[in-house]
Amino acid sequence: MHVRDEIWKRTAALRIHGGRIDVAASLYRFAPQPWVDLSTGINPICWPVPHLSSALYQRLPLAADMARMTAAAAEAYGLPANAAIVPVPGSEIAIRLLPRVARAKVVGILAPTYGSHAAAWRDGGAEVHELNALPELRRHDLETLVVVNPNNPDGRTIAHGDLTAFAQAWTMTGRRLIVDEAFADVRPEASLLALPKLPAGTVVLRSLGKFFGLAGLRVGFVIAAEPDAAIWRGLLGDWPVSGLACEIATAALRDTAWIAAARARLAADRKRLDDVLGRAGLKVIGGTDLFGLFEARDGVDVLDHFARAGILVRGFAAAPQRYRFGLPADEAAWQRLEVVCATLK
């Protein structure tokens, strides 16, 4: 028991965020190189960024460049007639700023979910209630409700019809609804953006980070009706994303052939992931086509087992037996995963 407590303590940083390859490498110095990072829900095969003119580093994006990017986003995501798209330098910043825009004293968050939402509202002085389902409409103590849909890490997805009916009723009394659709690109039918009209006070977040695999680009979008959209524009100014990011995002969002092919590949890879991990005795709990959530038998520290072999997966401090696995990038990574799985049982 002592050894396991020790491991648990040492690896605490790996159960807070994904992607901390540098921390993993310093904890597991004898792990084989290179590390295979399965600790995020990011598409490992990103939209293929072409070589771009260095002029894009120099000049500020023009208003016309921004307009082209938001038009491409509207085309790719859909856009309710009363809503506007405001680019943000990564949806994380939008999450952090939401409590400054949509002030609320009491906030409900569908949990468990991506930790930044609760952290941002608590930093903003709000009381956060973690809920395990959509609240009853009479919960008038909650001024704002945050839903990640599809959810991370369990993939829970509220069907479009259910969420839109709820959104209409919930916001009718002036309450806010925030829907983080960071993973909706693989479930476009679930997006609130398919609505002809966004209910007043609803804010939807989208991102280029996950599905397009461009997390390093820091491009996201806040979609809201006025006056919210104007407040976001005022907060972020005329050049919220870099010229380079604007150009890349526009081309990626317009690439319907790549989008269709990526959806098909991710779905196939996710099936393969379930097969591989299922054979190793891990039970599928949920996920999306970008990641799976698995449960291990009691007594097996899956994070430690894979980290010793140079494969980083995501653990959760609050759910010690659950692990999120992203998709391997290539056949070599799949092979390493399968080999390490064979020694798990």
Place this chain on the structure above:
Amino acid sequence: MHVRDEIWKRTAALRIHGGRIDVAASLYRFAPQPWVDLSTGINPICWPVPHLSSALYQRLPLAADMARMTAAAAEAYGLPANAAIVPVPGSEIAIRLLPRVARAKVVGILAPTYGSHAAAWRDGGAEVHELNALPELRRHDLETLVVVNPNNPDGRTIAHGDLTAFAQAWTMTGRRLIVDEAFADVRPEASLLALPKLPAGTVVLRSLGKFFGLAGLRVGFVIAAEPDAAIWRGLLGDWPVSGLACEIATAALRDTAWIAAARARLAADRKRLDDVLGRAGLKVIGGTDLFGLFEARDGVDVLDHFARAGILVRGFAAAPQRYRFGLPADEAAWQRLEVVCATLK
């Protein structure tokens, strides 16, 4: 008079912000191509960005990458012992967010200056007093004072000794001082960051946009003591700039040879600009090594004159006879400037 009013109205958008080449091109359809953009204070010869791995688009910057970048910034700018550097996705966003972090009802701004400061505070609900010199210390109605140093567009620079003495006294009664040092790279001796200790409540802004010529990169820094720095970190999250931007900024800030050479070149080019425009009858009013502010004789619309020749300069709605000229990027641009100057008199 009628024609001049007409021109004035048509070119209004060119007297609000620099860099609006697309607007200029649509207004002056018969101007020779390519446009020479002298409407910004951005170094036209940017730090030479190498070809970078597309992996930087994919992964989030690591905490260690961010730490390397802020260490490089501390080395390049200097850093008071009690202060911390928080990266921001462009200092414009910091300017917009300042009223949310440093709440104040009444704000003083040394004017005329970059318009975003006043706009952001007014958007945040503050009463803005435009001052033409540092206020007397007994001005206790002002909770916050904003100083751009060196100033844009006139280059007014408060000497280090004067500003530090003022900063100590001003902040002693709990008032805030915000110093936007976007142009301080060409006047490093004027920076507040040379202080061993930053006075409590002082916030300094720096940026990669102007001197390094990387405006399209959207990298800036907020420098503040705790608890302010922690508030900024909380607002912006763990990945405030892209992986690519982080890598480029780190290398640029460490390139002391380029920095020294760029300072020398900019100083020489600024002298040449004064000579060229002086011969054309424009009077130097001020500036920095990145731009000059010039005054024309009454009755000459300099913006219109140069725009007809495909050269965009910056006009000011509030100062019709004043024009800001940035530096031409190459000999061809200098030649075009000189030719058009010859027809100005």
